[in-house]
Amino acid sequence: MLIKDKLILFTAGFLVIILFLSLGSIYIFGKVSNNIELLQSVSEEHSVHEDLKRAVREYIEVVQQWALTSNPKYKRMFQVKREAALKSFGALDRYVINEEKLNEIGREFEEVDIIARSILKAKPGSESSFKKNLPQLSEYDLKIDALISQMDEMSIQHLKAVARRTDVSKDTVTTFLLIMIVLGGIAALSLITILKRSISDPITSIIEATDRISNGDLSYKVPVTSSDELGLLSERFNVMVDKVSSSDSALKYRLSETELLLDIAKIAGTATDIKAGFNIIVQIISERLNKDGCAIYVLDEDSGSLRKEASAGIYETSFNDEIIADDVIAKEALTHHRPLFLSGSDISKTSGLTGINGTMLSIPILVNGKMFGIMLTITNIEEDLDQDELNLFILISHTIGTAIRNVELYSGTKVQLKRISALYKLAQTLTDTITISELFKKVTEEMTRLLEARGCIIRLLEENKLPVKSSFGLSFEMEKEMELEIGDGIAGWVAENGKPLLVEDASHMPENMRVPVIDVKSVICVPMFIADRIIGTIGIYDKKDPLGNIISFDNDDLSTMEGFASLTSVAIDKAMSYERERDRERTVLEAKKRMEILFESVRGGIITINRDWKVILANRYIENWTDRRLDDIIGHNSLEIFHKANNPICPHCVAKATFETGEINTITQSRGINYAELSSYPIKDNKGNVSEAVVFIQDITDRVLYQEEILSLYKEVSQTKEYLESLIDNSADAIVTTDIEGNVTSWNKGAEKIYGFREDEAIGTFLPFLPEFLVETERKYIERLTEGETIKDIETVRLRKDGTMFEVSLTLSPIKDTSGEVIGITGISRDISEKKKVEKELIRRNQELSRLFFISSAMRGTLELEKLLRMVLTAVTMSDGLGFNRAMLFMTDEDKNSVKGVMGVGPASHEEAWQIWDKLSLEQKTLPEVLQEVEESPLKKDSFLDKLSTGIEVSLDEDTAIAKAVKEKKAINIIDVHQEPGSDNVIIQQTGTQAYVLIPLISRDRVTGVLWADNYFNRKPITDEDIRFLTGFADQVAAAIESARLFEQVKLAEAELENIFESISDMVYFNSKDYEIKSINKAVSDKIGLPPEEIIGQKCYKIFHGMDHPWEKCPHHKTVMKKEAFVEELEDPHLGGTFLVSSSPIFNQQDDFLGTVHVVRDITEQKLMREKLATADRMAALGEVAAKVAHEIRNPLVSIGGFSRRLEKKLEGDLKDYASVISKEVIRLERILREILGYVREVRLTHEPAFINDIIKDVLPLFMEEARKRKISISTTYGKKMSEIDVDINKIKEGLINLIGNALEAVPDNGKIKIKTYVKDNFSVTEISDTGHGIDKKDMPYLFDPFYTTKVAGTGLGLSITHRIVEQHKGKIEVESEEGKGTKFIIYLPSKEV
Amino acid sequence: MKILIVDDDPAIRMLYKEELEDEGYSVIVASTGEEALKLFDNENPDIVTLDILMPGMDGIQVLRHMKDKNPKLPVIMSTAYDYRDDFAVWASEAYIVKSADLTQLKETIKQLAGDK
Structure with a gap:
């Protein structure tokens, strides 16, 4: 059955089960929902009952409350509650099960309602009705309540019945559900089993198969369990896997083949040792291709036989070492290049390999037709020749062949390459x-x-x-x-x-x-x-x-x-020749260099001259012998070069002889102070003729001079020697020479006289005059002398022959030979015993005096009192000076009659004393240096002794030593303070002194102060000598102090003067006689405009006159010239002004002219004023004279002339002629007069082209100040196209000034003036209008008349003059005026004619 | 036509008087400024010739007085010296430097008289 059919069946079963389950569910749900609805209605009914109960109760309560309280609120609520009760009643309707009970409740409620209404209608307070009705109401309420409760009871009964029914149906539903679950479970399980068996299992096995295959397990087969599509798929899958698996093993085989080949190729290609490579290859072949033996034979080209190179496998050793050329295997391979396949007994027959019954394959190793050898493989099992394997072997053998060839090529090339590269390297080396x-x-x-x-x-x-x-x-x-x-x-x-x-x-x-x-x-x-x-x-x-x-x-x-x-x-x-060449070159170069160095470094000139006297060569030393440079010498004629030089030398003169004789020639010449030796050497050409001459010029000046010097030295020495000898002989001093041992070698007359030994007695003996105790000292002297030292002026003692000892002054000096070595000693000794005492005293006095002299002169140089005092004290305390330990200075105060300490010098303590003395001895400062230091460094008064001294004041009224010193004007030495009566307790207390000295400082018979000194630290007693010295010093000090005081006063005065000097407003300055500005005051620096330091020291003519030489007009110059004072006025263009200069000479006391002092006042302004005045005066005078002359002469002339004319008219004949003559002469005279005075002149106007606008603009500023003050506005309206006018500008200005001035006077404060210009009919018109009071009509006609004025001030000529001016310019002036409003003047000036 | 001649020089006064009388003018003369002013008031001249440099009141002062009194009266300044730098003389109608030749004076008078 196919999967499709299986699925259809499965789906149908599934649908039946679903249908069954759905029907069951619908039934059960119906049951359950019925019961729930019933429960809900019962509970709702109960709540309706409760609502009704509550509504009726509230209704009744409202009525009761009303009856009790009569509160109108309840009356209002009554209707509401009633409605609610009715509504609840209505709601009950839906749940009614017992109609009878409901009707009963309705009747009861109607009763209640009636009663309630009656109560409500009754008047509140009518107790009677309430009493009856209220209990009734309560009764009804209870009744209704009971009825509703009954109804409720009934509904609960009903509910209980329903609940019982529901319990029954619950069991039914449970049973049904259980059946359904069991049925559904069974159906689902069977469905799953069916699905798994028919679909899931086959697919799983297929997936597993693919998984395994993908992992490489090709042997896995999918189990075929069913005959449906999946079974089919499994079958086909298995077939597919079989096919893949078979192609994979083929591929694997190929792959291993290729791998093998690659490995072999790799080994063959990389192995440098081919034999090792072969070994590996045969090993690989035998291992990988499962051969029992494998060998490689290589052809020996010489013998033609095959030599075993490598073998491997089980039969590794079975292979023969050599296969001869005649062998079948060798023949087949070598001749025919063919592989050979043998099997079974053929092997041993043909190859000589015994014990092998399998197969044997021989493959020739060939590359490009060349035979390298063969490869043999053997197996112990007899098998057919596999063509694939054969091909593989052929490929392997080819690879091996290639490898062999490559190795051969490689090693051959390597050797070749090595040699070539070496040769290349060598060749490179050799060339390098x-x-x-x-x-x-x-x-x-x-x-x-x-x-x-x-x-x-x-x-x-x-x-x-x-x-x-x-x-x-x-x-x-x-x-x-x-x-x-x-x-x-x-x-x-x-x-x-x-x-x-x-x-x-x-x-x-x-x-x-x-x-x-x-x-x-x-x-x-x-x-x-x-x-x-x-x-x-x-x-x-x-x-x-x-x-x-x-x-x-x-x-x-x-x-x-x-x-x-x-x-x-x-x-x-090459290298040899190169080295030879290099050596040669080097030699030549060195030779050349040597020559050059020689040529340039010889300290002499070298010059080569040919027969034409031309200089061929010359070195630079030649420059010194000519006045030319080297490049100007070579190639020139020698005669020209040298003969033109100053003090010439003559190389060609030397050369000439050489050219003539062919010999070396030498001469000596001089050039100025220089001497030259010229040597000429011949240079011969090939033929032996002298073609050139080398002249060597050597400066022998030094040599010559040296010779001369030696000569003169020699002369000198010989003279000196003579002189010395006589000197020694005749000297009063003893001059003794000894050798370095001290043995006398010479002994002069002086020595004989001083020491008493005769020359012959002394010579050769050891210093006969030397006392025993000085021998050692003398030896030390000799030691020093042999080192070249000279010992001067030592004072020592010597013995006379008679044994007496005396003092000598001795000077010892070494005698040296020419090499400078000391060979002997000269001793000059002088007897000083006689003079010694006197001398000592002299020296001491001398020293003292010189010290005093020095100190006082040092002090005179210092004029600052304080510093001077410090110097005095320093001098007293310096060991180099007076040598006291401490010193203080007291000055007298005459007002107080006391002395007061002003300053002190000295150490504060013993420690300090030693420190200072150490320091001083270290620094080795001399007194002058210390004094100079004091003078130059700023003064400090803060030392211990300073403070000490300034604290001491002693009254002179007391009976003390210091007072005594002042009063008696004498020095007092307190040798011991404890012994001395009347010593100064204050000073002793303060200073702790034990002994001291007091020296009064007396100047002009007046004690100005007292000098106090002691030796506190070294306790050296103060001697009379000290006091004498100190007294002498004190006199100097007093004088110096006096002068310093004076100086201070002078300095003060000077400072005052300086102040005055600076504050003078005139320039004051001093010039030296050589025109240098020495001093100036502030006025000078202000005037010049430079700081004083840039003026002082400059030349006066440069600063004041800007000249580089003295100005002959300069008063200083004149004063310098004439040594007189000058006072004069000077105009100096450089300073820009006129100056009143007073210059006075300054002379010193010796009447030497030192310079000048100048006081210069700037009178420029003054002078200008004066000049102006003078001009005015002169002009006025001139005018007066002219007027007078005119008056005095012209008047009579007018009369003379006038009457003569009259006569002329009246007379006839000669007389008329006479009169005519007079008239004419008068005309002439008048003309002359006119010419002289130049006064017959029309008032001529100048004529300049101008614009009226410009003139107005020039004039206006004159009025601005006043206008501003009076707040008058002056406005202008200038015409744009004004015509040019030809006028006397000044006159026009005059006119305008008059008019504008009038206007300004006319307008009140805050008024207005307007000026307007324009052109009208060839006239340049100016209007000046004001807002003044206007002009009275009656004044108008006289406006321009002279002296007519309405003003309080003024001549009244203003307008008249303006009028005239305008008329003279051929213009006109008009006036418009309205009283109280203002005036307008209109000026017409004709335009310039074009 | 009455002309007042003011001049401190008697010869000139005489000359001017004769010459102008010859011309047909009636002439009165004054030798000082004070006198001239008196005559000016009393005689009522038509034209005045005025010298400037005179002892006492000078011509310019006289001119001012005269112009004060009668601005319209023509005054000719006739001087030996040219004072025309002084604006004061500008108030006069004419200015003539004295000369023996009186032609200019006469013409000026004629002109001023004609204007009148």
């Missing part, structure tokens, strides 16, 4: 290598490496010997020992015969053909040629195989060596 030694080193190294030898030796043929020049593998010592003679040893033989030699084993060679020193086996030695000449040999020895065994060289090696040798010899030749 320059030095022979380098070359040899490379060759031996390369050769050894290339030919895999132990070492290499190069020998060169040198005088029939073959020394080793270079080697590889030998030490230098060995090389030395290996030298051979020609014909001796292998190299000797090769060098002699010129033929190469290959020795396979040197130990077999005869004795004279051995390699010396080293033990060698194989040798190649080849000769080296340069053009048929043998130059040496190259030999290598002991070829090594890869394992390091010594083997013989072959012919390839020999030919390689020969190649090397020829290359090497060429390179040697």
Whole structure:
């Protein structure tokens, strides 16, 4: 049965079961739902009953409440409750089972309703009806309640019946459901079983099959169980798998074949050792192709037989080592190139392989038709020849053949390549290598490496010997020992015969053909040629195989060596010639360089001159002998060069003689202070003629001078010697010379006189005058003297011959020989015993005085009082000065009648004292230095003693030492404070002093102060000497203090003066006589505009006049010239102004002119004013004179002339003529007068082209100030196209000023003035209008009349003048005015005629 | 036509008087400014010739007084010296530098008289 039919059956069964189950379900559901509906209606009925009960009760309650309370609320509720009760009643209708009961309830309710209504209708408060009705109502209520309860009871009864019925149907349903479940389960199980058996199982087995196949298990078969489609499918699947499985094994076989081939090819291709490769190949074949034996034979080309190279398999050893050419196998393979298949007994018959009864296959190994050998395989089982296998073997043999060939090719090429690259490398080396030694080193190294030898030796043929020049593998010592003679040893033989030699084993060679020193086996030695000449040999020895065994060289090696040798010899030749060339070049270069250095470095001139006196060559020293530069010398004529120089030398003069004689010639010449030695050397040409001469010029000045010097020195020395000798002889001093041992060598007369020994007594003895105790000292002196020292002015004692001792002053100096070595001693001694005392005193006094002198002079230099005082105290305390430990200074105060400490110097404590003294002795400062320091450094008054001293004040009224010193004007020495009466307790307390000295400072008979000093630290007693000295010092100090005080006062005054000087507004300055500005005040620096430091020190003419030389007008200059004072006015364009300069000379007290002082006042303004005034005055005067003249002369002339004219008219004849003469003369005179005075002049107007607008603009600013003040606005309206006018601008301005001025006067404050210009009928018109009071009509006609004015101030000429001006310009002026409103002037000026 | 001649020089006064009388004018003369002003008031001249440089009141002062009194009266300034730099003289109608030749004076008078 097919699956389709099975499925149809299955579906039909399934539908029957479903139908059955559905019908059962419908029945059961019907039953259950009936019961549920019944239960629901019963419960609803019960609730309706309850509702009705409640509604009736509420209804009744409302009525009762109304009856009881009469509250209208209940009356309102009554109807509502009634309705509700009725509605509940209506709802009961649906559930009615017992009609009778319902009707009964209805009747009862009607009763209630009646009663209720009656109650409600009754008036509240009518107790009677209520009493009756209310209980009734309650009764009815209870009745209705009971009825409803009965009904309820009935319905519950009914419900119980229903419940019972439901219980019965529940059981039925349960049974039915159980049956249905059992039936459904059975149906489903049977269906599942059927489905599984017929569909699922076959499919599962097929899936499993595919799974296995995909995992490679091709042997699995699907079990065929049914005959339906799936069974069919399984069957077919099995067939398919069978087919796949068979093709897979074929494929696998192919694959292993290919793998085999690839492996073999890989081995064959990569194996460098072909034999090892063969071994692997046969192994693979026997293993993989399941052969019992496999072997490879290679053809030996010489014998033609086949040699076994490798074998493998069980029969590995069965294969013969060789298969001879006649063998069938060999023949078949070698001749016919065919494989041979043998089986059974044929094998042993044909191949000689015994014990093999299977099959044997022989495959020739062929590549490109060339036979390499054969491959044999054997199996022990007899089987047919498989064509596939045969093909495989043919492929394998081919691969092997190819591999063999490749290996052959490879090894051949490798050797070739190695040699070629070595040769290339060598050739490269040879061309690169320059030095022979380098070359040899490379060759031996390369050769050894290339030919895999132990070492290499190069020998060169040198005088029939073959020394080793270079080697590889030998030490230098060995090389030395290996030298051979020609014909001796292998190299000797090769060098002699010129033929190469290959020795396979040197130990077999005869004795004279051995390699010396080293033990060698194989040798190649080849000769080296340069053009048929043998130059040496190259030999290598002991070829090594890869394992390091010594083997013989072959012919390839020999030919390689020969190649090397020829290359090497060429390179040697090249290197040798290169080295020769280089050596030659170097020699030449060095020679040239040496020459050049020589040429330039000789301290002399070298010059080459030819016969034409032309300078061919010259070095730079020649420049010193000429006035030319070197490049200006060479190529020029020698005569020209040298004869033109100052103080010439003459090289050609020297050369001339050489040219003539061909000999060397030398002369000496001088050039100025220089001397020259000129030597001329001939240069001969090929023919032996002197063509050029080299002149060597040497400066021998030094030499000459040196000679002269020596000469004069010699003279001097000889003179000195004479002089000295006589001096020594005649000297009053004892002059004794000794050798360095102290033995007297000379003894002068002075010595005889002083020491008492005669010369002959003294000479040769050891210092006869030396006291015993001074011998050691003397030895030390001698030691110092032998070191070249001179010992001067030592004071020591000496012995006379009579044994008396006396003081001498001694000077010892060494005597040196020419080499500077001390050979003796000169001693000059003087008897000073007599003078000594006097001298000592003198010296001391001298020192004292000089110290005093110094201190006082140092102090005079200092004018600052404080510093001076400090210096005084320093001088007192300095050991170099007066040497006291401490010093203080007290100054007298006359007002207070006391002395007061002002300053103190000295250490504060013992420690400080030592520190200071140490420091001072270390620094070694001299008094002058210390004083200078005090003077230059800022003054400090903060030392301990300063503070101490300033705290001390002693009244002079007291009876103390200090008061005494002041009063009595004398020094007081307190030797011991405890002993001395009246010592100063204050000072003693403060200073702790034990002894001190007080020195009054007296200046002009007045005690100005007291100097206090003590030796507190070293307790040195103060001596009378000290006091005497201190007193002398005090006088100086007092004087210095006085002058310092004065100076301070002067300085104060000076500062005041300086202030005045600075504050003078006039320029004040001092000039030195050489025009240098020394001092200026502030006014000068202000005027010049430079800071004072840039003015002071400059030349005055530069600063003040901007000139570079004195200005002759300058008062300073004049003062310098005339030494007089000048006061004058000076105009200086540089400073820009006029100055009143007073310049006065300054003279010092010696009447030397020092410079000038200037006071300069800037009077520029003043002068200008004055000048203006003068001009005005002059003009006025002139005018006056002119007017006077005119008046005085013209008036009479007018009368004279006038009357003469009248006479002329009246007279006749001669008289008329006379009168006429007078008239004419008067005319002449008038004309002259006119000309002289120049006053007959029309008031001429100048005429300039102008525009009225511009003129107005010029004028307006004059009024702005006033307009602004009075808040008058002046507005202008300028015409755009104004015509040009030809006017006297100033006059027009005058006119405008008048008009605008009038307008300004006319308008009140805040008024307005308008100015307007335009062109009208060839006139340039200007309107000036104001908002003033206007002009009275009656004044209008007189407006322009002179002196007519309405103003309070003014001449009244303004308008009149303006009128005139305008008229003179041929213009006109109009006026429009309205009283109270304003006035307008209109000026017409004619346009310029074009 | 009455002309007042003011000049401190008697000769000139005489000359002008004679010459102008010859021309047919009636002439009165004054030697000082004060006198001239008196005559100006009393004689009521038609034209005045006025010298400037005079002792006492000078011509310019006189001119001012005269113009104050009668601005329309023509005044000729006749001086030995040219004072025309002084604007004051601009108030006069004419200005003549004295000369022996009186032609200019006469013409000026004629012109001014004609204007009148």
